[in-house]
Amino acid sequence: LRNRLRSGSEVTLADVAQHAGVSESTASRALNGRGELSDRTRQAVLEAARVLQFQPSQLARSLRTATTHTVGFIVPDVSSPFYAAALKGAQGALEQAGYRVLLMDSAQSAEREVVSLRTLLAHRVDGLLVSTVGMGHDQFEHAVGRRVVPLVFFDSMIPGEGEGTVLLDNQDGIALLVDHLVQHGHRRIALLAGSREETSGSERAEAFADAMRRHGLPCTDDDIVGEQWLDAAGRVASLQLLARHDPPTALVASSVELALGALAACRELGRRIPDDVALVTFDDAYFNELLEPPLTAIAYDPAEVGRRAAALLVEAMRDEGDQHEPRHVTIPVRLVARRSCGCTT
Amino acid sequence: LRNRLRSGSEVTLADVAQHAGVSESTASRALNGRGELSDRTRQAVLEAARVLQFQPSQLARSLRTATTHTVGFIVPDVSSPFYAAALKGAQGALEQAGYRVLLMDSAQSAEREVVSLRTLLAHRVDGLLVSTVGMGHDQFEHAVGRRVVPLVFFDSMIPGEGEGTVLLDNQDGIALLVDHLVQHGHRRIALLAGSREETSGSERAEAFADAMRRHGLPCTDDDIVGEQWLDAAGRVASLQLLARHDPPTALVASSVELALGALAACRELGRRIPDDVALVTFDDAYFNELLEPPLTAIAYDPAEVGRRAAALLVEAMRDEGDQHEPRHVTIPVRLVARRSCGCTT
DNA sequence: TTGTAAGCGTTATCAC
DNA sequence: GTGATAACGCTTACAA
Numbered sequence: 001l002r003n004r005l006r007s008g009s010e011v012t013l014a015d016v017a018q019h020a021g022v023s024e025s026t027a028s029r030a031l032n033g034r035g036e037l038s039d040r041t042r043q044a045v046l047e048a049a050r051v052l053q054f055q056p057s058q059l060a061r062s063l064r065t066a067t068t069h070t071v072g073f074i075v076p077d078v079s080s081p082f083y084a085a086a087l088k089g090a091q092g093a094l095e096q097a098g099y100r101v102l103l104m105d106s107a108q109s110a111e112r113e114v115v116s117l118r119t120l121l122a123h124r125v126d127g128l129l130v131s132t133v134g135m136g137h138d139q140f141e142h143a144v145g146r147r148v149v150p151l152v153f154f155d156s157m158i159p160g161e162g163e164g165t166v167l168l169d170n171q172d173g174i175a176l177l178v179d180h181l182v183q184h185g186h187r188r189i190a191l192l193a194g195s196r197e198e199t200s201g202s203e204r205a206e207a208f209a210d211a212m213r214r215h216g217l218p219c220t221d222d223d224i225v226g227e228q229w230l231d232a233a234g235r236v237a238s239l240q241l242l243a244r245h246d247p248p249t250a251l252v253a254s255s256v257e258l259a260l261g262a263l264a265a266c267r268e269l270g271r272r273i274p275d276d277v278a279l280v281t282f283d284d285a286y287f288n289e290l291l292e293p294p295l296t297a298i299a300y301d302p303a304e305v306g307r308r309a310a311a312l313l314v315e316a317m318r319d320e321g322d323q324h325e326p327r328h329v330t331i332p333v334r335l336v337a338r339r340s341c342g343c344t345t
Numbered sequence: 346l347r348n349r350l351r352s353g354s355e356v357t358l359a360d361v362a363q364h365a366g367v368s369e370s371t372a373s374r375a376l377n378g379r380g381e382l383s384d385r386t387r388q389a390v391l392e393a394a395r396v397l398q399f400q401p402s403q404l405a406r407s408l409r410t411a412t413t414h415t416v417g418f419i420v421p422d423v424s425s426p427f428y429a430a431a432l433k434g435a436q437g438a439l440e441q442a443g444y445r446v447l448l449m450d451s452a453q454s455a456e457r458e459v460v461s462l463r464t465l466l467a468h469r470v471d472g473l474l475v476s477t478v479g480m481g482h483d484q485f486e487h488a489v490g491r492r493v494v495p496l497v498f499f500d501s502m503i504p505g506e507g508e509g510t511v512l513l514d515n516q517d518g519i520a521l522l523v524d525h526l527v528q529h530g531h532r533r534i535a536l537l538a539g540s541r542e543e544t545s546g547s548e549r550a551e552a553f554a555d556a557m558r559r560h561g562l563p564c565t566d567d568d569i570v571g572e573q574w575l576d577a578a579g580r581v582a583s584l585q586l587l588a589r590h591d592p593p594t595a596l597v598a599s600s601v602e603l604a605l606g607a608l609a610a611c612r613e614l615g616r617r618i619p620d621d622v623a624l625v626t627f628d629d630a631y632f633n634e635l636l637e638p639p640l641t642a643i644a645y646d647p648a649e650v651g652r653r654a655a656a657l658l659v660e661a662m663r664d665e666g667d668q669h670e671p672r673h674v675t676i677p678v679r680l681v682a683r684r685s686c687g688c689t690t
Numbered sequence: 691t692t693g694t695a696a697g698c699g700t701t702a703t704c705a706c
Numbered sequence: 707g708t709g710a711t712a713a714c715g716c717t718t719a720c721a722a
Contacts, residue, residue: 012715023693028717035718037691053490058468059413060715063404063698070447070468078436079648084429091423091450100468102415103448105436119445123403123415145398231631263635285632286576290608292637303424357699368709373701382707405699408714694721699714706709 011052020048031056062124070100071313072120074130076108076156076198080229081256081285082302083131086154089306090129097314099126110135110197117143127313129306131155134197150316154309156198164312164327166305170200170282173298174207174252175214176335177280180296181250182215184342186278189217190248192237192258194229201229204254204282223248226258234261242269242277249277250341256283259295274342284336294338305331356397364393376401407469415445416658417465419475421453421501421543425574426601426630427647428476431499434651435474442659444471453540455480462488472658474651476500479542495661499654501543509657509672511650515545515627518643518678519552519597520559522625525641525680526595527560529687531623534562535586535593537603539574546574549599549627568593571603579606587614587622594622595686601628604640619687629681639683650676 017027022041029035030045031054048054062068071094075083091101102125104116110133120128121144128151135143140158144151152164181189191208194201205224212219226237234253238261241248253259259281266273273279273293281288284299308329337343362372367386374380375390393399407413416439420428436446447470449461455478465473466489473496480488485503489496497509526534536553539546550569557564571582579598583606586593598604604626611618618624618638626633629644653674682688 010715013717014715024716025694025718026692029692032717035691041692055463055467055490055492057408057715059404059408060698061717063402063408063700064715064717066698068404073448077433079426079430079433081424081426081429084426085424087448088422088424088450091448092452095449100464101448103418103432103436103446104440105433107437118400122400123445145400147400260632260635287605287630287632287636290605290636291632292635355699358701359699369699370701370710371708374708377701379701380707386707402699405714406701408698408716409700409702411714692722694719696717696719698716701713703712704710706707 010057011054013054013056015052016045016048016054019052020044066124068124068126069098070102070123070125071127071129071317072104072116072123072125073101074104074106074113074116074120074128074132076106076131076133078103078105082155082283085302086131086306086309089303090154090310091306092303093307093310094314097310099314101129106133108133108195110139114139114143121145121147121149125149127151127317129154129309129313132158132198134195137161150313150320152309152313152316154305155200162326163316164309164329166309166312166329166331167199167203168300168305168331169333170203171207171210173282173300173333174204175211176333177252177282177296177298178208178211178215180335180337180341181252181278181280182217184250184278186250187217188246188248189219189223189250189252190241191224192234192241192251192253192262193224193226194254194258195227201227201254208252226254229255229257231257231261231264234258235265236261238262238265239269242266242271247277251277251279253279253281256281256285256288256295256297259283259297263291263295273340278342279340288336289338291340293340296338296341296343297336298333299336300331300333355402356399358399358401360397361390361393361399364397365389411469413469413471414443415447415468415470416472416474416662417447417449417461417468417470419449419451419458419461419465419473419477421451421476421478423448423450427500427628430647431476431651431654434648435499435655436651437648438652438655439659442655444659446474451478453478455484455542459484459488466490466492466494470494472496472662474499474654474658477503477543479540482506495658495665497654497658497661499650500545507671508661509654509674511654511657511674511676512544512548513645513650513676514678515548516552516555518627518645519549520556521678521680522597522627522641522643523553523556523560525682525686526597526623526625527562529595529623531595532562533591533593534564534595534597535568535570537579537582537596537598537607538569538571539599539603540572546572546599553597571599574600574602576602576606576609579603580610581606583607583610584614587611587616592622596622596624598624598626601626601630601633601640601642604628604642608636618685623687624685633681634683636685638685641683641686641688642681643678644681645676645678 106113284297451458
């Protein structure tokens with residue numbers, strides 16, 4: 001009783017055991033439903049725990065069992081709609097599976113990502129969910145060291161690393177966009193690109209070049225501009241593109257932020273969408289419909305990315321022993337045509 | 346060496362000590378910079394730790410020191426732009442102060458919020474940052490029990506609880522909106538309300554009634570409609586309001602989600618903004634400028650809410666002993682006039 | 691069915 | 707300066 005005051009006022013298993021008149025091990029068993037024991041003692045222990053409002057220390061439990069039921073989650077920017085949604089999806093799925101999430105924001109820096117990784121490992125997380133900003137293999141290896149926790153990448157990966165990856169169908173998304181513009185008769189098309197250090201950035205850029213090539217259309221390095229996922233970057237890139245002597249007649253934005261930047265640039269320049277220049281984008285934000293003009297976009301469920309990644313990770317943590325092949329899942333995307341491409345819906 | 350294989354392949358302090366040829370206590374001291382010890386041994390230990398890639402177990406450390414350097418963060422919905430931004434602000438500030446964040450999403454349910462609280466306490470977090478969906482005092486007391494961890498509320502609080510609160514200036518924000526509409530000549534104004542269970546919902550509703558009263562304008566319960574922060578709810582409420590025989594000439598949305606719903610409703614009904622009905626809103630999302638028409642809104646820095654809350658919490662955790670008065674901070678807001686109110690900027 | 695005791699990886703209090 | 711040793715709060719063989 002007085003004991004409680006001393007040790008941080010926490011009720012411990014010892015208190016419960018004493019109150020119930022049994023040993024600590026019996027109390028432990030009763031609470032965890034392990035081993036056989038009489039109904040009377042079990043009830044007594046449960047009752048004692050209830051009365052004392054006992055809450056087992058996860059710390060002590062984890063130290064003993066070498067499992068924390070905690071997973072680390074690393075993203076370039078939690079406040080971005082995509083990552084926020086993915087986080088929500090993952091958090092929900094993980095909580096259902098009995099895991100807590102420890103969150104880190106790498107702030108678009110590979111260096112901070114490495115630090116986050118180490119911090120999370122020091123906390124002995126049972127698994128890791130990461131969207132990398134582009135660590136190299138060496139950097140990654142150095143960060144995790146000899147540690148062997150299951151890890152799954154989502155949205156952005158390091159080839160050959162991790163027990164799984166969950167990526168959007170970037171290839172298909174960009175192809176849908178370009179095909180659609182070509183159907184509208186466009187031939188000079190440019191891409192507003194994001195960071196090529198990230199998988200989604202590089203895949204979308206490559207997919208763009210592929211699609212253009214497939215249609216027999218010209219596509220040089222000059223037609224793929226930008227390297228940051230910021231609307232400011234989208235604006236600058238668009239301004240630059242539209243200032244050409246022979247400007248593109250259509251713009252493909254690699255993300256909605258970039259598209260917003262393009263929209264702003266067009267207003268500044270007095271270019272009308274889609275008449276002067278068409279605009280289509282990856283990411284179908286919930287406000288796309290309400291913009292002027294409504295934006296033609298690639299839609300998908302961002303929370304699903306988090307959920308699938310979580311599912312893969314939970315599986316990997318479950319049978320940690322066996323060494324199975326890394327699993328790769330691709331999240332499907334679809335085209336939502338509105339007015340910014342030239343459609344008159 | 347072989348030791349490592351046995352115990353989860355983790356390098357422990359014992360390994361470091363052995364490698365450096367010193368005792369565990371000395372190794373600990375060297376790594377933590379406590380106590381005086383010769384430069385030679387300190388170097389030896391540091392070197393051993395480096396070579397072995399030693400990473401102290403935060404688990405063991407926490408169990409021993411009774412401090413986890415972890416804070417729990419509870420929000421109604423991480424994927425909402427506001428909470429995502431607040432989270433980012435808080436995470437950054439906490440990380441700088443040496444704390445990790447354990448995230449929980451209450452999914453708008455008081456019940457789940459209670460569960461989250463208990464989970465976090467079981468993990469022995471050093472502090473709590475929570476935006477409540479509206480637990481009652483009793484529910485709250487029951488959840489935390491006799492536990493005494495510093496807690497600060499942000500955006501939504503429980504009166505009389507916690508070591509501090511960080512709220513937006515809801516009163517001022519709504520007043521600015523109503524005043525502005527009145528200046529435009531509006532007299533029949535209605536409010537699209539959010540959940541009155543949350544502080545921001547109730548304060549905004551009350552502020553609206555106050556402002557109307559102050560201007561000598563009529564304001565009954567019928568003029569304050571809705572009770573959820575969803576755009577779908579905003580749409581339904583708007584539809585209902587505009588279907589009246591004597592519809593309001595201006596709508597004040599309590600949040601940008603609600604405003605988006607209103608926008609959608611107006612389109613469906615063919616009502617033109619601001620000519621047929623004016624629309625203004627709390628929350629200045631980055632796309633407000635690009636909507637049609639651009640939305641007049643109350644702007645503020647959502648990340649700042651998180652940062653301030655984190656600062657308050659860190660302070661409270663630092664001098665946990667002393668019992669000082671709860672601190673309350675109010676985040677200032679400002680009006681950004683665009684076209685949806687009738688301005689012709 | 692229940693109790694005893696060892697141990698998880700640290701830090702802190704003593705001695706030496 | 708440095709090293710035993712005892713916790714921290716729990717789980718789990720192994721005994722009884």
